[in-house]
Amino acid sequence: MNKFCKYIFLITAVVTAGCSKFLERESQSILPEEQVYSDEKMVLAVLANYYGRMDWGQHLGDPGSFALLDEAAFSSGGPNNMQNYGDELWRVYDYTLIRNLNEFVRGVKGSSLSDNIKNNYEGEARFIRAWVYFTMLKGLGGIPIVGDEVFEYTSGMDPASLQFPRSTEQASYEYIIAECDAITDLLSADRNINSARANKWVALALKARAALYAASIAKYNSKTPDVKTAGAEVGIPASEAARFYQIAYDAALQIVNESPYSLYNKNADKGRNFYEAVSSKTSDEVIWARDYIYPGQTHGFTNNVVASSVRGDIDANIVTPILNLVEDFEYINDRNGALKLTDSEGNFIYYNNPADVFANKDPRLYGTVIYSGADFGGTAITYQAGIRYLEGGEWRTRTGVPGEAASPYGIVTGQDGPTTSNDQYVNKTGFNIRKFVDENRDASTRGRGSDMWFVRFRYAEFLMIAAEAALELNKAQDEILGYINRLRERAGIQPLTVVTLQDIMQERRVEFAFENHRFWDVKRWRVAHELWNGQDTPTATHYALFPYKVYAPETEYHNKWVFEKRKASHTLYPRYFRYQNYYNFIDQGWINSNPKLVRNPYQ
Amino acid sequence: MLETLTNSTMERWLLYLLIVGFTAAIFTSCGKDNYDAPSAKLTGKVTYNGQPVGVRGSNQSVRLQLWQDGFALRTPIDVYVTQDGSFSSMLFDGTYKLITVSGTGPWSHSSDTVVVQVNGNTEIGFPVRPYFALSGISYTLEGTDLTATLTVDQIDQTRSIEDISLLVGDTKFVDLGHFTKQQKATLKENGTLTIRMNVEEQLANNSALFARVAVKINGITEAVYDSETKKIK
Numbered sequence: 105m106n107k108f109c110k111y112i113f114l115i116t117a118v119v120t121a122g123c124s125k126f127l128e129r130e131s132q133s134i135l136p137e138e139q140v141y142s143d144e145k146m147v148l149a150v151l152a153n154y155y156g157r158m159d160w161g162q163h164l165g166d167p168g169s170f171a172l173l174d175e176a177a178f179s180s181g182g183p184n185n186m187q188n189y190g191d192e193l194w195r196v197y198d199y200t201l202i203r204n205l206n207e208f209v210r211g212v213k214g215s216s217l218s219d220n221i222k223n224n225y226e227g228e229a230r231f232i233r234a235w236v237y238f239t240m241l242k243g244l245g246g247i248p249i250v251g252d253e254v255f256e257y258t259s260g261m262d263p264a265s266l267q268f269p270r271s272t273e274q275a276s277y278e279y280i281i282a283e284c285d286a287i288t289d290l291l292s293a294d295r296n297i298n299s300a301r302a303n304k305w306v307a308l309a310l311k312a313r314a315a316l317y318a319a320s321i322a323k324y325n326s327k328t329p330d331v332k333t334a335g336a337e338v339g340i341p342a343s344e345a346a347r348f349y350q351i352a353y354d355a356a357l358q359i360v361n362e363s364p365y366s367l368y369n370k371n372a373d374k375g376r377n378f379y380e381a382v383s384s385k386t387s388d389e390v391i392w393a394r395d396y397i398y399p400g401q402t403h404g405f406t407n408n409v410v411a412s413s414v415r416g417d418i419d420a421n422i423v424t425p426i427l428n429l430v431e432d433f434e435y436i437n438d439r440n441g442a443l444k445l446t447d448s449e450g451n452f453i454y455y456n457n458p459a460d461v462f463a464n465k466d467p468r469l470y471g472t473v474i475y476s477g478a479d480f481g482g483t484a485i486t487y488q489a490g491i492r493y494l495e496g497g498e499w500r501t502r503t504g505v506p507g508e509a510a511s512p513y514g515i516v517t518g519q520d521g522p523t524t525s526n527d528q529y530v531n532k533t534g535f536n537i538r539k540f541v542d543e544n545r546d547a548s549t550r551g552r553g554s555d556m557w558f559v560r561f562r563y564a565e566f567l568m569i570a571a572e573a574a575l576e577l578n579k580a581q582d583e584i585l586g587y588i589n590r591l592r593e594r595a596g597i598q599p600l601t602v603v604t605l606q607d608i609m610q611e612r613r614v615e616f617a618f619e620n621h622r623f624w625d626v627k628r629w630r631v632a633h634e635l636w637n638g639q640d641t642p643t644a645t646h647y648a649l650f651p652y653k654v655y656a657p658e659t660e661y662h663n664k665w666v667f668e669k670r671k672a673s674h675t676l677y678p679r680y681f682r683y684q685n686y687y688n689f690i691d692q693g694w695i696n697s698n699p700k701l702v703r704n705p706y707q
Numbered sequence: 708m709l710e711t712l713t714n715s716t717m718e719r720w721l722l723y724l725l726i727v728g729f730t731a732a733i734f735t736s737c738g739k740d741n742y743d744a745p746s747a748k749l750t751g752k753v754t755y756n757g758q759p760v761g762v763r764g765s766n767q768s769v770r771l772q773l774w775q776d777g778f779a780l781r782t783p784i785d786v787y788v789t790q791d792g793s794f795s796s797m798l799f800d801g802t803y804k805l806i807t808v809s810g811t812g813p814w815s816h817s818s819d820t821v822v823v824q825v826n827g828n829t830e831i832g833f834p835v836r837p838y839f840a841l842s843g844i845s846y847t848l849e850g851t852d853l854t855a856t857l858t859v860d861q862i863d864q865t866r867s868i869e870d871i872s873l874l875v876g877d878t879k880f881v882d883l884g885h886f887t888k889q890q891k892a893t894l895k896e897n898g899t900l901t902i903r904m905n906v907e908e909q910l911a912n913n914s915a916l917f918a919r920v921a922v923k924i925n926g927i928t929e930a931v932y933d934s935e936t937k938k939i940k
Contacts, residue, residue, distance in 0.1 A: 187766055187884065330810050330926065633928075638884055680884065682768075682928040683810055696780045706810045 141215035147225060150208060154232050155300070156401075157201055159394065160239050161194045162620040164405040164540060164558045169194075171423045173622050174636070177646045177675045179424040179532040188638070188680040191689035191707075194623070196239045199250070205233045206254045227290030231302040231310065234283040237276065238314055242624055243688045245338035245704060246273040269700040272336040274344060277318035281351060284311035295364055298385050298557060300395035305363045309391050309561040312355035312569050317628050319348030323576065324630040330705060331630075331686045337702050338687050346577065353573035356566040360587075365391055365563045367594045374596035375470025382471070382559055382619075383540055391561040402553030411536040412506065413519045414480050416548040418529060421521070425473045425535040426672055427647035433466040433614050436597045441465070443649070445667045452666035458486050458651055461667055467596040472617050474536040476651050481543035487534045488518035489650035492666060494659065501652060506530055513655045522650055524673040532674045534649040539618045559619055567591050568615070572608045591615065605629075627686055638680030646672035646679075749773075749803075749823065750795040751831040753788055753812075755862070760837050761919075761934035762813060763882040764790030769929060770811045771833065773823070774804045788812065790880065791934050794833075798825050805833060813837050813922075813929040815863045838863045839922050839931050843899065846918045846937045851907035853939060857920050858899045868895045869923040873902040877913040879936050883921055887913070906939075916940040 140146045162169040171178045172193070178184040212225045240247045248268035255266050271279070284307045293304040322345035325331065332339035359365070368381035368389040381387050385395075396402055407415075408422040427443075434441045443461055446452055455461050459477025462469065474480050476487040490503035491513045504516040506523060517523060521531030540556050547554035571587035581602060588611060589599040595615075600607060612625055626632040635643045650668040654661045684706035695701050753760045753771075762769040771794060773784040786805070788794045803823045809816035814835040823831055843858040855873045871894070874886040883889075890904035902920070909916055918937045923930040 328926075640889075677884070684928070692782050696782070706808065 137211055141211040141217075144217060144221065147212065147215070147217070151225065151228060154201065154205060154208070154229070155394075157198075158232070158235065158239070160196050161623070162618070163394070164396075164403045164554075164556065167405055167408040167423045170409075170537070170618055174426070174643065174646070174679060175429050175617050175622060176423045176425045176537065177533055177648075177672045179421045179674060180530065181528045182526045183674045183676050185676045187677045188682060189685045191684065192691075193243075193685070193688070195243045195688040195691075196236070197244070197247075197691070197694065198236055198240070201236055202233060202250060203254065205229050205236070206250075206252055209252060210254055223290040224292055227287040227307070228302045230283055230287050231291070231307050234280045234287075234307075234310060238280050238310060241273070241276045241280070242317070242627075244690065245333070245687045246270045246276045246336070248698075248701070249276065249279050267698040267700050270335075270337045270702055272340075273321070273338055274318065274336065274340045277314055277340075277348070280314045281311050281318075284308065284314070284355075293364075298395040299390045299393045300557075302392065305359055305365065306392040306561060308355050308359055308363075309566065312352050312359065312566060313561075315348045315352035315355065316569050316573060317624070319345050319352055319573070319576065320628040321630075322348060324628070327630040328633070328683060328686060331683055333702055333705060335702055338704060349573045349576045352569055353577060356569040356573065359391070359563070359566040360570055363391070363563070365389060367563055367567075367590065369594050374467035378468045378471030378595065379538060380471075381564075382562070383538075383556060385557060387562075389563045390557075390559050391563065393557040393559045395557045396555040398547075398552065398555040402547075402555050404550070404553055405540060406542040406547045406554035406556060407550055409537045409541060410548040411474055411480060411485050411520050412529070412531065413485060414483050414545065414548075416545045417550050419548075419550065420529045421531045421536065422529075423537065424531055424533045425537055426533050426675075427535075427649045427669060428643070429614075429617055430469065430473055430475065430535060430649070432610065433469040433472075434597055434610075436464045436466065438464075443667065443669070445669055452668075454654065454661050454664040454666060456664055458488075458665050461665075466614065468614055470538070472537075472539045472614070474538045476534065476649075480536070480538065480541075481545065485520055485536070486518050487520050487522055487531070487649075487651050488515060488653055489522050489534070489668075490652050491516050491655050492652040493655040513653075515653075522648060532648060533646075533672055534651065537618065564591055564594075564615055565621075568608065568612055571603065572605075575603055575605065575608065626681075630686075632681040632685070633683055636679035636681035638678055638682075640678055644678035644680070646675035648672040745797045745799045747798050747800050747825050748795060748828045749798050749825055749831070750793065750828070751833050753792040753794070753814075753833050753835050755814075755835060755837050755840055757832075758840075758842075759792035759934040760814070760835060761790060761792060761841070761932035762788050763884065763929060763932065764788070765880060765882055765884055768811070768884075769813075770808055772806050772808055773798070774806065774820075775801060776804070790882065790932065790936070800826050805831075807835060810927050811929070813839070813924055813927070813931040815865065836863055837931050838866045838924050839868065839897075841920065841922065841931060841933060844920060844933050846939060848906075848939045851905055851910060853904050853906045853918060855902045855904075855918065855920050856899065857933075859897050859922055861897050866927070867925045869925045870895060871900065871902070871920070871922050873904050873918065873920050875904070875906055875909055875916055875918050875939070876936075877909075877915060877917070879917050879938070881917050881919040881936050882932060883923065883930055910940055913940070 159165050170176045208229045209226055212222055247270055249271050250268055288304050288307050291304045291307055322340040322342055325339050366388060368387045371377035371380055381389050407417055407419050410420050412420045431441050431443060444453055457477060462475050470478060474485055490501050492499055492501050502516060506517055506521050507519045508516045510516050522534040523530055542554040542556045546552050567587045567590055571584050574584045584603045585600060588603055592599055626635055637644055647669055650670055652666050654664045656662050687704045689707045690701055690703050767787050769788040771786040773786055786794050786796045804820040805823050806820050807816050814837045840860045840862050841857055845856050847854050871892040873890045874881050875888050876886045887909050890902055892900055892902045894900050916939050918939050919933050921930045921932045
């Protein structure tokens, strides 16, 4: 019995001793706040997470987003039957991220890092916060601004103190501009690797862009008098326009004159030069980009949109550019960029080589779009929809599946299409995207993906903002010409002699194609409902270009090329932007949890 | 032998348990989380002077809203108007308020609400003030020439006409988003006018053809239409 007691005592001792140690050990996988903010590497890792949570609007992770406007169309598979823009298109309402950023700022401020490092981290987090607000504001109009506080909810408290009403649209823009002002001195003025992180110039860039958006809404929202709310959550008074243009002008010029960035101009081949300026990480023009790196951080954009004959995997042509964009690129010496396809009597013009129809186009076209006869990564790409042949004195066309050949014509339809079939991964428009497409063939495979960056701010934009703001502020034409012609000279086309808003719109359309500018630009100018009116008009309808090779031995036309402009077969409806699309709808769920939110117009 | 017997008895016992358990689960869950579907049907027509107002029926373009007071969360019920001006909605019995939504119909937004008492299937008329009213509409087809005559009256002075057009389509659903040919009138004024259009190609290519006139209004997305489409082939 005594022995038995001893055993019990022994076991109890072992168990209790073990217990205390087991329960008190520190977690190997959860880091408490004070540990994170004591180590700079961990602070950086937390911040990196925020940089990765901002892929909104048109971006490389969502190739389909580029097919919704008037830059490109869906090409793979059956026709796309989108009829109008959704009330939630590209809507962002990310107060989780806002809260995380406020936690981060609080953590960094209370950390033991040196003041200099603390300031820089605080500046970066506040920049990201301003960018999140800006993205929400672009879509929704005025939004609730919650400040720096990290809110806590305890059971039983009145939730009304956590419910913030929407600020006016003007006040929201003012807040973003004020935040950018406050952080320019906190942030480093140096460039960083691949322009992936915010610095002083990125903050200034956001300030310039936000002020320009606010200014143009103030000036042009008189064109849409119904797109307003009674409390000015949507709509900015016209009297504020000049002040906002001035802010945009000053901030843009500071970047143009003082920043370490410049227009990329290193390659004598102007077309290549433009491709490298945007789509090469050696570019010294890019101020801020969403960077990717292989292995680990890659996207499928190249895989999705690459041309058939240079693809590394089965996928290709999910989204391909449309003729509308191609024709909006001017000629070097002719401002009308329409391709010369037929003569004055409507007969086809015959070209010796496929590329001849694009001769003397703005070299930026090469850097943005792959057209017939251009190369990609050293491989020449020829689009051939079919054969045009003479039979009994009449012209007929014959088309086939991509790569099909038939005697006596030879190739009937090229490997790269275009066709009107419903086959997957087959080109339907006669072009492919080049901008942001990786020339490394491995990057077009599903498994690897591409680490091409997505440019958010680059030097050229601030020349354009300076030009637009100067124009709206009635500055001398010589000054405005100075900004815009620097861009046109770099591009390799004739300078302008007089600048109108129409010229600014035109220049931005081609310079910034596929860079997530177009939608927000036509919204702030309040021209979206005119451009994309849902009718069969040249700006709302998607067009494709079908090249045909001529088979007519013993005539002068033999082996020449003709080009047919036709409606894109896979965009069933013209683009239709209704007045209600100027602002996203406020979600009913948000109103249910915060009754102070006011609905948007038309809602 | 004994062992096998025990096993099979046990298996059977387990099977019974499973069957009883599942049956119980199925029947109890049925009773608990299903609500009755709304069963009262509210139908109505958007009218001006007793006449239905034709609108774009596709795309959920034209919309009214039903609100109900007395609940903590106020969520509107969208009611979409079809091309002949009619609408319908399945509801619970109760008192609702029916309103127009600014900019989503070819009529001026009125802050007056129509109180609707829904008690079983209910039919109502919803009077609106369209910017323009169409009357005296007729279509005639002579050979391949389609002629439409209509009278346009301005009802509300706050908006002007963007254009007046004659549309044809190959289904009975014809509007400014769905047509095969459109002819815009040269005039943009009130009064009686005639629009002519050659529809040779459309007659040849389609087994049926429908015509409709539309008056597009400046500053809003919507247009006033003939409340009926006319079959011309």
